[in-house]
Amino acid sequence: MLIKIAWRNIWRNKRRSLITMASVAFALFFALIMRSMQLGTYDQAYASVINATTGYLQIQAPGYWEKQSLEKSILQSDSLQAKLLQNAQVRALLPRLESFGLLASAESETRPGFLRGIDQELEFEYFKLHEKIVAGSFPTPEQSAVVLAEKLAENLALKVGDSLVIIGQGYQGMSANGKFLISGIADLKNPEANKSTVYLKLTDLQELTGAYQRLSALVVVPENKNDLSALKQSLQSQLDAQDYAVLIWRDMMPELIQAMEADSAGGLAMLFILYLVIGFGVFGTILMLTSERMREFGILISLGMSRFQLALTTFMETSFLGLLGVLSGSLLALPINWYYHVNPIQLGDGMDQMMEDYGMEPIIPFSLDPSIWLNNGGAILLICLILSFYAVASIYRLQPVKAMRQ
Amino acid sequence: MKIVLKIAWRNIWRNKLRSAVVVCSIFLGIWAGIFVSAFSFGLNEQRKESMIRNQISHLQIHNSAWLDQKEVAYTFSATAVDAYLNKDPRLEAFATRTKASGMVSSAHYSGAAQIIGVNPNAEAALSHLEEKLTEGEYFPEKGRNPVLIGRALAKKLEAKIGSRIILNFSDGQGNIISSAFKVKGFYKDVSSKMEELNLYVRQSDLQALLGLEPVQVHEIAALLKEDADIEILQQELQANFPALAIQSWKQLSPELAYADDIMTQMLYIIIGIIMLALSFGIINTMLMAVLERRKELGMLMCVGMSRTKVFSMIMVETFYLALLGGPLGILFAYYSVWQGSKSGLDLAAFSDGLASYGIDSVIYPALPTSFYWGTTLLVFLMTLLAAIYPARRALKLNPVETLRTI
Numbered sequence: 001m002l003i004k005i006a007w008r009n010i011w012r013n014k015r016r017s018l019i020t021m022a023s024v025a026f027a028l029f030f031a032l033i034m035r036s037m038q039l040g041t042y043d044q045a046y047a048s049v050i051n052a053t054t055g056y057l058q059i060q061a062p063g064y065w066e067k068q069s070l071e072k073s074i075l076q077s078d079s080l081q082a083k084l085l086q087n088a089q090v091r092a093l094l095p096r097l098e099s100f101g102l103l104a105s106a107e108s109e110t111r112p113g114f115l116r117g118i119d120q121e122l123e124f125e126y127f128k129l130h131e132k133i134v135a136g137s138f139p140t141p142e143q144s145a146v147v148l149a150e151k152l153a154e155n156l157a158l159k160v161g162d163s164l165v166i167i168g169q170g171y172q173g174m175s176a177n178g179k180f181l182i183s184g185i186a187d188l189k190n191p192e193a194n195k196s197t198v199y200l201k202l203t204d205l206q207e208l209t210g211a212y213q214r215l216s217a218l219v220v221v222p223e224n225k226n227d228l229s230a231l232k233q234s235l236q237s238q239l240d241a242q243d244y245a246v247l248i249w250r251d252m253m254p255e256l257i258q259a260m261e262a263d264s265a266g267g268l269a270m271l272f273i274l275y276l277v278i279g280f281g282v283f284g285t286i287l288m289l290t291s292e293r294m295r296e297f298g299i300l301i302s303l304g305m306s307r308f309q310l311a312l313t314t315f316m317e318t319s320f321l322g323l324l325g326v327l328s329g330s331l332l333a334l335p336i337n338w339y340y341h342v343n344p345i346q347l348g349d350g351m352d353q354m355m356e357d358y359g360m361e362p363i364i365p366f367s368l369d370p371s372i373w374l375n376n377g378g379a380i381l382l383i384c385l386i387l388s389f390y391a392v393a394s395i396y397r398l399q400p401v402k403a404m405r406q
Numbered sequence: 407m408k409i410v411l412k413i414a415w416r417n418i419w420r421n422k423l424r425s426a427v428v429v430c431s432i433f434l435g436i437w438a439g440i441f442v443s444a445f446s447f448g449l450n451e452q453r454k455e456s457m458i459r460n461q462i463s464h465l466q467i468h469n470s471a472w473l474d475q476k477e478v479a480y481t482f483s484a485t486a487v488d489a490y491l492n493k494d495p496r497l498e499a500f501a502t503r504t505k506a507s508g509m510v511s512s513a514h515y516s517g518a519a520q521i522i523g524v525n526p527n528a529e530a531a532l533s534h535l536e537e538k539l540t541e542g543e544y545f546p547e548k549g550r551n552p553v554l555i556g557r558a559l560a561k562k563l564e565a566k567i568g569s570r571i572i573l574n575f576s577d578g579q580g581n582i583i584s585s586a587f588k589v590k591g592f593y594k595d596v597s598s599k600m601e602e603l604n605l606y607v608r609q610s611d612l613q614a615l616l617g618l619e620p621v622q623v624h625e626i627a628a629l630l631k632e633d634a635d636i637e638i639l640q641q642e643l644q645a646n647f648p649a650l651a652i653q654s655w656k657q658l659s660p661e662l663a664y665a666d667d668i669m670t671q672m673l674y675i676i677i678g679i680i681m682l683a684l685s686f687g688i689i690n691t692m693l694m695a696v697l698e699r700r701k702e703l704g705m706l707m708c709v710g711m712s713r714t715k716v717f718s719m720i721m722v723e724t725f726y727l728a729l730l731g732g733p734l735g736i737l738f739a740y741y742s743v744w745q746g747s748k749s750g751l752d753l754a755a756f757s758d759g760l761a762s763y764g765i766d767s768v769i770y771p772a773l774p775t776s777f778y779w780g781t782t783l784l785v786f787l788m789t790l791l792a793a794i795y796p797a798r799r800a801l802k803l804n805p806v807e808t809l810r811t812i
Contacts, residue, residue, distance in 0.1 A: 013697075016690060023686030030679060067562055069515040100517050102509050102574060102582065109477050110576040112509055112518035155475075167574070167582060168509070169516040196518075255598075262753065266446065270676065273438040274683055280431030281687030287424055288694045 002309060006316035010324075013289075017321060020285045024325025024380055025332065027278040031271050031376040032333035033366075038267050040341065040367035042260045046249075048361055051127060052190030052197075054252050055094070057220035057228055059084075059235065062245040064216060065252055070099055070171045073214040074244065081218070084238065089231045094122045094219040097205050101168025101176065103198065105156045113152060114196040115166065117205030126221045129186070129199075136160035136184030144204050145183035151194040153185045160184060164198070170209035178208045189361060220246075271376070279383045283390065286318055290391045297395060298403030311392040318391060322384030326377045340366040410715055414722035421695070425727060428691050432684055432731025432785070433738070439680040440739035440781060443673040444746070444771035450669050451772055454662055456596060460533060462658045463500075463627035464636050467643065470651040472624060478506060478578030481622040482650055490646060491628060496635045500628035501528035504612050508575025510555075510605060512563040520603050521573055523612030532629055535593065535606060542567045542591025551611050553587035556601025557594050565589045573605070577616050585615055596766055670777070677781055685792040692724050692796035703800055704808030717797045724793035725786070732785040736778060746771040 010017045050056060064072040081093050097117035104110040120138055123129040130138060139145035146164060148156070158164060162182050170176035180200070188194050206212050222231050228248045236246045250257055300310055344365035352362030418425045458464060467487060472480040484502045491500050504523035509516055526545040530536040535554070536544040545552055553573070555565065565571055569589045577583050587607060595601045613620055630636055636654050643652045656663035696703065703716060750768040 016694060019686060019690045019693070023683065023690070026686065027683060067515055068517070069562070071514060100509070102576075104576070104582070109475075109578065110508065110582065112507060169511050173513055266442075269442055269445075270679075273435065273442060273680060276438065277431055277435040277680060277683040277687065280427055280434070281683070281690060284424060284427045284431075284687055284691045284694075287427060288691070288698075291421075291424075292694075292698055 002313045003316060006313045006320060009313070009317045010320055016285060016288070020282060020321055021325040021328060023278055023281045024322060024384070025329035027274050028326055028329030028376055028380050029332045030274065031380075032330065032372060033336060034267055034271070035372045035376060036333070036337045036366040036368070037340070037364060038264060039369060039372060040344075040365045042264070043367055043369075044344075044361070044363070044365050045256065045260065048190050049253065049256060050249050052188045052193040054247075054249050055127070055219040056222055056225055056249055057231060057235075058247050058252070059093075059218040059220060059239070060216065060245055060247060061243065062241070064245070065247060068098070068100075068216075070209060070211050070214070070216070073097070073171070073211055073216055074218075076213045076215050084218075084220075084235065087231075087234060087238065089223050089227075089234065090220055091223050092122060092126055092221040094126060094221065095119055095202060095215045096217050096219055097202055097209070097211060097214065098216040099168060099170075099176070099205065099209050099211075101166045103152070103156060104165040104167065105158050105162065110167070111152070111155060112196065113166070113198050114193075115168070115198050115200060115205055115208075117200045117202040119202050132186040132188055133184050134187045136182070138199075139181075139183045139201065143181070143183060144201065145181040146204075147184040147186050147199040148182055149194045149197040150185055150187045151191070152196055152198070153182070155195070158182055166198070166208065168209070171211035171214065174210040176209045180204070191361070275379065275383060278380070279387065282322070282384055283387045285321075286387055286391050289318075290314075290394050294398065294403045297398055298400040301398065301400045302404065307396055307398075311395045314391045314395060315385075315388050318384055318388035319381075322381050325384075326381055329380075330373055330377060337366045337368060340364070341368050407718075410719050411722060414719050414726060417695075417719070417723050418726050424691060424695070428688060428727045429731040429734075431687050432728060433735040435680045435684050436732060436735030436781065436785060437738045437742070439677050440736065440773070440778070441742055441746075441771065443676050443777065444739070444743040444773040445751070445769065446676075447669060447673060447773050447777075448747070448771040449769050450665055452766070452769065454666060456766070457659060457662055458629075458655055460595065461600070462655050463532065464630045464633075464655055465628045465640055465643070466653050466658055467626040467628075467647075468624065468651045468653075470649065473651050476505070476507065476624075478576065478616055481618060481624055483621045484623045484626060485621050487626055487643070487647060487650070490643070491626070494639070496630055496632065496639060498629045498631045499528070499531040500626060501525055501532040502609065502623040503529075503625040503627065504609050504616070504618065504622070505624045506575040506612060506616060508573060510559070510563070511572050511574070512565055512569065514564045515562045517559070517562065518603065519573065519575075519605050521575060521605050521607060521612065523607050523609035525609050529606070532627060538593040538595065539591045540594050542589070544591060545608060546590060549588060549590070551585065551587040552590040552608060554591045554593055554606040555589055556598075556604065557592045558598040558601035559603075559605070560589070560592050562602070567591065573607075579617075583615055670774075673773075673777060674780065674784075677784060681784060681788045685788050688724060688727070688789065688792040689795055692720065692793060693799060695723070696720060696796045696800045700803060700808045703803055704805040707803070707805040708809065713801050716800050720797035720800050721790065721793045724789055724796070728785055728789035732782065732789075736782055736785075740778060743771050743773055 059074075061072045061074045076095060084090055084093060099115045101113055101115050102110045103113040120129070133147070134150060136147075138147055148158060148164070153159070156164070160182055164180050164182055166176070166178050166180065168176040186199070188197060200208070206214065220231070220235070222228060232246045232248055239246070297310060301307060344363040347362040347364065469480040469482045488502070491497055502525055506521045508519055508521060510519035524535070530544070539554070540557060542554070544554070553571065555563070555571070563569070563571060567589060570586050571589060572584060573587055574582055574584045593601070593606070609623070610620060613622065630639065640652050640654050707713070707716060747770045750770045753767050753769055
């Protein structure tokens with residue numbers, strides 16, 4: 001009954017209700033498009049960087065990440081791996097050895113390169129590395145060969161079948177020089193990594209650098225990506241803190257995350273202003289709605305309607321108004337967000353360069369994360385609800401006789 | 407007309423709370439909108455300034471082949487350009503550089519390095535390298551092969567002042583040069599990536615190692631006194647030295663130029679969206695003001711007030727509201743931007759992220775004056791547009807009918 005009255009009340013003044021709903025819908029529409037774009041960009045950036053570089057979680061020697069030197073490597077140990085794999089949250093452990101060297105070829109100058117020794121089978125399975133090959137293939141088990149990142153191969157003017165000379169520094173100051181056949185070229189989907197990465201077999205790189213049985217890190221593939229800090233703690237408790245440190249990708253890439261957060265904060269500031277302005281608009285509506293019905297309220301109370309019932313009706317009315325605005329705003333934004341989620345915006349001009357500087361692909365995919373809807377729709381609805389307490393308060397303050405005389 | 411102005415003025419004070427809500431929303435919307443714009447504009451300007459001063463300068467001159475492949479062999483003779491630039495009064499500073507990319511290593515670490523051979527005095531004037539030193543001496547006269555390294559690199563190399571580090575790079579003829587340098591100082595840069603990558607040595611030392619003549623350089627960077635002269639000088643140089651590639655900062659960093667170009671548009675979009683949100687509130691309020699005075703307006707028309715006057719009365723009422731809120735918002739915004747530009751806003755929480763973006767953590771908001779005028783114009787334009795609908799609505803009232811209703 002009360003709900004019915006509230007619903008009918010909205011349509012008593014159609015024009016006003018529609019304008020109010022439109023303003024709420026507009027604010028939400030804009031908020032959804034903007035957040036969907038921003039958060040989609042961040043997700044894409046994180047995923048691209050995580051996949052091409054660190055993975056979600058790594059176990060390293062303490063201090064390795066700051067120095068990234070072979071001297072801070074850990075010993076490869078099957079018993080340790082077996083022990084960690086018993087943790088239900090750990091899907092897999094990927095051993096990696098990373099080093100740095102100068103790369104040379106017959107055709108061009110030397111270039112600095114990032115050497116990554118990997119266990120191929122595991123990287124194929126968990127990071128889909130084999131799908132990134134654009135020419136040739138990864139070396140066969142008997143072969144001792146390398147795979148170059150696409151841009152690096154281009155810069156060095158090298159093709160599949162050519163040989164690559166690596167000049168570097170190995171474990172404990174040994175020199176690490178070697179010549180390898182190039183068996184494949186891969187597009188790593190990450191501009192930064194594409195310019196520098198060379199994939200070697202783990203054993204090949206261990207032999208080249210003299211770091212026998214040593215690893216830079218064990219990359220942990222988690223069962224659940226969303227609760228990494230709990231996994232970090234449970235892993236750390238299984239390990240001796242003197243010898244091992246567990247790092248989440250967030251620990252390893254603070255600059256990327258902060259740049260994203262600064263960007264996100266800018267977007268939130270904009271939304272705050274928008275909500276402020278819309279809030280005033282909604283408040284204006286509620287103000288008018290209350291003042292023009294003072295007489296009616298007075299009569300209803302005199303007739304015996306309890307103040308609570310009346311307040312509840314008015315409260316529902318404003319909530320419906322907000323809810324309708326939120327619904328229509330969401331429905332308007334949905335097709336747009338969906339479209340750009342499926343067909344990301346390709347950046348041109350100078351923006352692509354900027355994104356590449358951050359190590360991301362120059363595309364903007366929109367996010368369809370339901371939490372964007374919940375957060376922004378919820379925020380607007382909350383504003384409407386808080387504002388409607390003005391109407392509730394004036395109903396409780398109302399003096400029926402005075403109100404009827406107006 | 408005078409009467410219309412007077413009536414309109416009195417009308418807006420008839421419902422003080424409602425008018426106050428509209429005025430407040432305009433005031434806060436404009437204030438916050440301008441401040442956010444000033445913040446983004448300031449951030450962008452700072453980034454541009456910092457990039458130009460620290461990294462790219464206004465103009466760079468290279469051998470045209472250098473643009474494709476940064477090879478040691480692609481040098482040019484600085485003599486003629488040097489003489490040309492030396493007598494040009496528009497220049498603030500310029501410096502020649504010789505570059506090599508390779509690897510830096512100590513007993514503890516080895517990593518990629520961009521070795522920049524500089525002329526100490528010219529470089530100090532151009533990029534203020536000397537002022538960036540946090541420790542040590544700036545290329546002292548005595549001693550062989552001095553090198554300045556970034557703080558971040560020093561930490562990784564575990565180098566102290568006086569430590570020896572090894573630089574490996576190619577000489578362009580297929581030979582790898584390996585030479586010991588003595589660390590003479592640490593410099594700081596806003597970006598830790600730059601600190602890790604760039605090493606500064608004496609140009610003459612590097613030329614000798616690369617087997618180049620003293621006039622053979624890879625780059626000349628120049629800073630001008632006036633921004634307006636950049637493109638003029640670029641064209642003059644190109645005409646005089648057709649064999650060389652002359653690039654302005656816009657070509658060197660297209661993303662910076664792009665951000666600079668779209669900045670003003672972005673600001674107007676921000677303000678535009680806020681205005682749109684504001685106009686919903688204004689339309690709604692004024693519509694209510696018209697509809698609740700139906701009877702009164704009908705009466706006015708019955709006693710002979712012309713439709714034009716009724717129309718302009720509503721327009722003027724709306725205009726008054728904007729006149730109260732708009733300028734107040736702009737004045738407050740102007741004051742807070744001015745305050746902010748003196749003290750700066752400290753965003754220490756995002757400092758690492760901002761540093762990778764090339765800026766300090768203290769942001770100084772700034773806005774070109776034209777933007778204030780543009781916003782003022784936009785406010786009044788928007789108000790008038792928003793007032794049209796309610797004012798037309800007032801015209802459509804049927805005087806006789808309105809008098810009959812209660």
